[in-house]
Amino acid sequence: xxxxxxxxxxxxxxxxxxxxxxxxxxxxxxxxxxxxxxxxxxxxxxxxxxxxxxxxxxxxxxxxxxxxxxxxxxxxxxxxxxxxxxxxxxxxxxxxxxxxxxxxxxxxxxxxxxxxxxxxxxxxxxxxxxxxxxxxxxxxxxxxxxxxxxxxxxxxxxxxxxxxxxxxxxxxxxxxxxxxxxxxxxxxxxxxxxxxxxxxxxxxxxxxxxxxxxxxxxxxxxxxxxxxxxxxxxxxxxxxxxxxxxxxxxxxxxxxxxxxxxxxxxxxxxxxxxxxxxxxxxxxxxxxxxxxxxxxxxxxxxxxxxxxxxxxxxxxxxxxxxxxxxxxxxxxxxxxxxxxxxxxxxxxxxxxxxxxxxxxxxxxxxxxxxxxxxxxxxxxxxxxxxxxxxxxxxxxxxxxxxxxxx
Amino acid sequence: xxxxxxxxxxxxxxxxxxxxxxxxxxxxxxxxxxxxxxxxxxxxxxxxxxxxxxxxxxxxxxxxxxxxxxxxxxxxxxxxxxxxxxxxxxxxxxxxxxxxxxxxxxxxxxxxxxxxxxxxxxxxxxxxxxxxxxxxxxxxxxxxxxxxxxxxxxxxxxxxxxxxxxxxxxxxxxxxxxxxxxxxxxxxxxxxxxxxxxxxxxxxxxxxxxxxxxxxxxxxxxxxxxxxxxxxxxxxxxxxxxxxxxxxxxxxxxxxxxxxxxxxxxxxxxxxxxxxxxxxxxxxxxxxxxxxxxxxxxxxxxxxxxxxxxxxxxxxxxxxxxxxx
Numbered sequence: 001x002x003x004x005x006x007x008x009x010x011x012x013x014x015x016x017x018x019x020x021x022x023x024x025x026x027x028x029x030x031x032x033x034x035x036x037x038x039x040x041x042x043x044x045x046x047x048x049x050x051x052x053x054x055x056x057x058x059x060x061x062x063x064x065x066x067x068x069x070x071x072x073x074x075x076x077x078x079x080x081x082x083x084x085x086x087x088x089x090x091x092x093x094x095x096x097x098x099x100x101x102x103x104x105x106x107x108x109x110x111x112x113x114x115x116x117x118x119x120x121x122x123x124x125x126x127x128x129x130x131x132x133x134x135x136x137x138x139x140x141x142x143x144x145x146x147x148x149x150x151x152x153x154x155x156x157x158x159x160x161x162x163x164x165x166x167x168x169x170x171x172x173x174x175x176x177x178x179x180x181x182x183x184x185x186x187x188x189x190x191x192x193x194x195x196x197x198x199x200x201x202x203x204x205x206x207x208x209x210x211x212x213x214x215x216x217x218x219x220x221x222x223x224x225x226x227x228x229x230x231x232x233x234x235x236x237x238x239x240x241x242x243x244x245x246x247x248x249x250x251x252x253x254x255x256x257x258x259x260x261x262x263x264x265x266x267x268x269x270x271x272x273x274x275x276x277x278x279x280x281x282x283x284x285x286x287x288x289x290x291x292x293x294x295x296x297x298x299x300x301x302x303x304x305x306x307x308x309x310x311x312x313x314x315x316x317x318x319x320x321x322x323x324x325x326x327x328x329x330x331x332x333x334x335x336x337x338x339x340x341x342x343x344x345x346x347x348x349x350x351x352x353x354x355x356x357x358x359x360x361x362x363x364x365x366x367x368x369x370x371x372x373x374x375x376x377x378x379x380x381x382x383x384x385x386x387x388x389x390x391x392x393x394x395x396x397x398x399x400x401x402x403x404x405x406x
Numbered sequence: 407x408x409x410x411x412x413x414x415x416x417x418x419x420x421x422x423x424x425x426x427x428x429x430x431x432x433x434x435x436x437x438x439x440x441x442x443x444x445x446x447x448x449x450x451x452x453x454x455x456x457x458x459x460x461x462x463x464x465x466x467x468x469x470x471x472x473x474x475x476x477x478x479x480x481x482x483x484x485x486x487x488x489x490x491x492x493x494x495x496x497x498x499x500x501x502x503x504x505x506x507x508x509x510x511x512x513x514x515x516x517x518x519x520x521x522x523x524x525x526x527x528x529x530x531x532x533x534x535x536x537x538x539x540x541x542x543x544x545x546x547x548x549x550x551x552x553x554x555x556x557x558x559x560x561x562x563x564x565x566x567x568x569x570x571x572x573x574x575x576x577x578x579x580x581x582x583x584x585x586x587x588x589x590x591x592x593x594x595x596x597x598x599x600x601x602x603x604x605x606x607x608x609x610x611x612x613x614x615x616x617x618x619x620x621x622x623x624x625x626x627x628x629x630x631x632x633x634x635x636x637x638x639x640x641x642x643x644x645x646x647x648x649x650x651x652x653x654x655x656x657x658x659x660x661x662x663x664x665x666x667x668x669x670x671x672x673x674x675x676x677x678x679x680x681x682x683x684x685x686x687x688x689x690x691x692x693x694x695x696x697x698x699x700x701x702x703x704x705x706x707x708x709x710x711x712x713x714x715x716x717x718x719x720x721x722x723x724x725x726x727x728x729x730x731x
Contacts, residue, residue: 006517010506017505017546240501244562247465247495248518249487405467 003250007258008265011232015266025224025270029337030277033217037210037281048097049078050133051087058107060144067140068133077133091121098122098133111155113148150184151177212343214278215361215368216336218271222300223337223357225270227328229263230307233395233403234317242404252399256392260301267300268293279368287373292364295376295384299360302384305391306356312398336361360384417442418492418570418601419464424473426459426625433459435625436473441601441618443569446592448612448619449605450717452727456625457605458498461574464603465495477570491519494568494600498575500559504548508539508558511547512565519566529565537561537591553584560591564600571595573604577611589615609718621721628724636720643671644689645719648682648700649709656703657682664699668692676726685723 015022050068054061068079077097082090087099101119109116120137122130148155154173161169236242245255272293279289307324314320332338334351335358341349342365352358363376419441426434434456441447449457462468464475466486475482480489503511512530516522521529534540537557547555556576564571573592577585592615596602606612612619613633620630629636658677661684665672672686682700686692689712700707713719721727 002522003517006514010503010510010514013507013510014503014505239503240497240499241503243467243497244495244501244515245518246467247490247493247497248515249491249520250518 004254004257004261007255008261009258011259011262012265015262021228022225022266022270025221025228026273028224029217029220029274032220033210033213033274033278036213036217048130048133049080049095051082051090051096051099052079053084053087053099053101054081055084055104056102056106060107060110061102064102064140068136077136088121091123094123096123097130100133100137110144110148111159113152150180154180211282211369212340212365214282215364216332216338216340218274218278218296218364219299219335219357219361220332220337221270221274222267222296222360223303223328223332223335225267226263226300226303227307227324229266229304230311230324231321232259233308233311234320237403237406238317242399243406246404252404253396256396256399260305260388260392263304264297264301267304268297271296271300282368284368285373288368288370291374291376292367295360295364295367295381298381298388299357299384302388302391303356303360305388305395309391309394309398312395312403331355331357334358341365356387418478419447419603420474420476421460421464422474424460424463424475425471426456426463426468427471432625434463434470437620437622437625437627438473439620439627439630441570441603443601444596444599445617446596446602446604446615448616449603449622450607450609450612450616450619450721451605451622452607455607455622457607457622458574459625460622461495461572461603461605465493465572466490492569494563494566494571496560496563496571496573496576498578500555502547502555502559502562505546507544507546508550509534509543511558512561515562516565519568521566529567533561533565536594538587551584552579553581553587556580556584557587557591560588564595568600570601571603573602575605575607577606577608609716609721613717619717621717621724623721623725629720633717636717637715639720639723641671641687641715643673643685643687643715643723645675645713645715645722646684646686646689646693646696647711647713648684648696648707649680649711650700650705650707652677652679652682652700652705653703654679657700657705660699660703661696664692664695668695673723675722683722683726685719 052065052068054065065079065081068074068077080096084101087096087101090096091099099119099121101121103117103119106116106118108114118137118141120134122134154176157173157176233242245252275289275292275296278284279286310324310327311320314323334355335341336344336349336352337357341352341358341362344352353362359380363380366375367373417440421440422438423436424434424438425432425436437456437460439447449460451457459468463470464477464482466482466489469483477489478492480492482489503514506514509530512533513526516526516530531540534543537560539554539558539561542550542554547558550558560573560576563573576588576592580588589611592602592604604612604615616633618630618632619636620627621636622628629639631639654677658674661672661674661682664670670686670692672684672692675683675685677683684696693710693712697707
């Protein structure tokens with residue numbers, strides 16, 4: 001066991017000379033995590049701009065303009081009046097979501113129930129906001145049509161009046177409109193058809209999307225570290241120190257144990273740093289920190305053992321490097337480092353959870369989102385430990401069966 | 407193959423009928439020798455002769471196809487761990503952690519051989535002084551010169567004070583100053599009682615260092631003995647190498663006729679169309695007659711090389727080719 005400690009000290013001392021690698025393992029996932037947090041966690045509401053050309057300049061055209069700015073619609077649609085030429089140019093340049101042209105004679109046509117065409121040009125580079133504007137415009141026109149049908153007599157009387165109607169004339173029209181509203185009101189308020197809205201049971205609010213990313217991002221750092229540390233077997237072989245080890249009476253198993261202990265320390269630093277920042281940002285209870293870190297260290301050493309075994313399967317360093325890179329990125333993709341398992345389609349998520357790092361990220365998510373500490377079940381711990389031991393045994397076999405002798 | 411006449415006080419390394427095959431290729435072919443404490447035994451041969459394979463079989467890196475080797479009485483296969491514990495190996499290629507201070511390299515390899523505590527500290531300090539790196543102990547080997555790395559490589563092989571040391575061409579690519587330093591280190595280990603097996607393809611190294619040696623070629627041991635014994639095999643004969651154009655059969659007949667006429671001990675070592683190598687006593691006296699004989703056959707001499715007897719000419723005599731070929 002004494003040589004295992006010596007092997008451990010040796011690797012830690014060597015990695016202190018190469019601290020930049022450790023920094024990169026932490027920096028890349030942190031950078032990605034920060035970007036994701038900024039994109040997903042800022043709470044910014046999308047908004048669009050509707051350019052409006054009012055060539056009619058009447059009371060009815062003003063009603064349409066006002067309708068877009070009213071209520072909740074006004075929170076995400078800003079209406080700006082402009083000229084046709086300016087509006088067309090700005091929509092084409094992508095500066096606005098749409099351009100609505102109300103033609104001259106719109107009010108007259110509306111009153112006379114004559115056909116009239118409103119032109120709506122939408123921004124082809126946007127999808128959602130132009131769609132909303134189009135739907136709102138159609139609803140407004142439908143409402144106008146029914147109002148015109150209902151109050152056609154009153155509108156006709158109104159338009160036939162002189163420029164200065166008397167109070168009695170205005171009052172008569174108002175009474176007539178009021179009577180019609182009272183006649184239809186029992187049918188409209190409440191509607192004859194009663195719609196009972198059954199709301200779904202209130203759910204507890206889901207975790208923010210940035211928190212869902214956190215386990216995958218931390219596992220990304222751990223996977224990078226484990227893969228980088230595993231490449232050291234090839235470095236040792238190139239240095240000739242593995243051959244020299246075969247000359248010595250020390251057991252390869254002791255050498256491996258030392259290497260795994262050193263890997264545990266380095267992974268603890270990488271995982272600890274990323275985990276600390278994640279806990280700090282999301283305000284996760286610090287009681288979960290030790291268990292989460294221990295889980296990541298054991299998981300990381302298991303990954304290190306199997307990445308090492310993979311490296312030692314190949315006959316040259318270049319092939320080993322290419323293959324391990326080819327393995328790492330699909331693993332990160334499947335294991336939720338780029339897209340959280342929680343937002344993946346269920347069948348893809350189930351595949352992701354079966355990947356080693358997906359399994360580890362899933363259990364880490366369980367721990368940090370649970371109320372009690374120690375939410376990772378015993379079976380999961382045993383699976384990871386079994387992976388660690390079997391990976392190291394495979395490495396020991398490869399060292400004895402020729403990798404160190406070449 | 408007769409055993410050398412060197413009398414070892416205690417035999418520390420024994421190799422008996424050792425063979426190593428790779429499929430049909432025989433890398434080492436039933437070689438036998440022994441070496442004792444306080445002596446340097448050389449394995450001399452060209453590149454690819456089988457020297458490193460022999461060392462690797464003794465060191466436990468390769469399993470012999472047949473035969474045996476034992477170190478301090480321990481069979482290298484049956485009692486591998488015990489045998490390896492008595493061995494110090496200085497490999498041909500550097501085997502150092504370039505990113506670990508020199509002192510830590512020595513400590514690490516000392517631990518690998520079971521040293522620890524004060525004994526390790528004392529021995530590491532002693533080795534650092536011996537290899538002349540006491541003042542650079544905490545520096546990284548990647549900042550060292552090639553010679554300094556070689557010395558540290560040597561130090562890592564002897565840090566556990568092994569009774570048997572295997573040195574596989576330790577001076578390849580080393581400058582003359584560092585080479586002389588390594589010779590001193592090897593001799594110091596010998597003087598301290600170690601049994602040293604030293605492989606080289608440099609004749610002058612073997613002549614300077616080795617008490618006894620074996621000449622190996624194509625995996626076979628073709629001669630062994632003390633340096634004096636091997637020189638005696640040559641007698642006082644020089645080696646004459648002629649370069650030019652030599653019609654094969656006429657040249658042979660002319661030289662043979664010359665042998666009868668002047669009654670010399672001339673012997674053909676090799677003959678090609680462009681070179682002839684001969685062994686004979688007092689070659690310089692016979693040069694005019696040899697040139698005349700060659701000229702009479704229509705041949706032409708463009709270059710002449712005359713060498714007095716040494717291990718290199720012995721190798722030429724035994725194999726018909728240069729040691730460095």
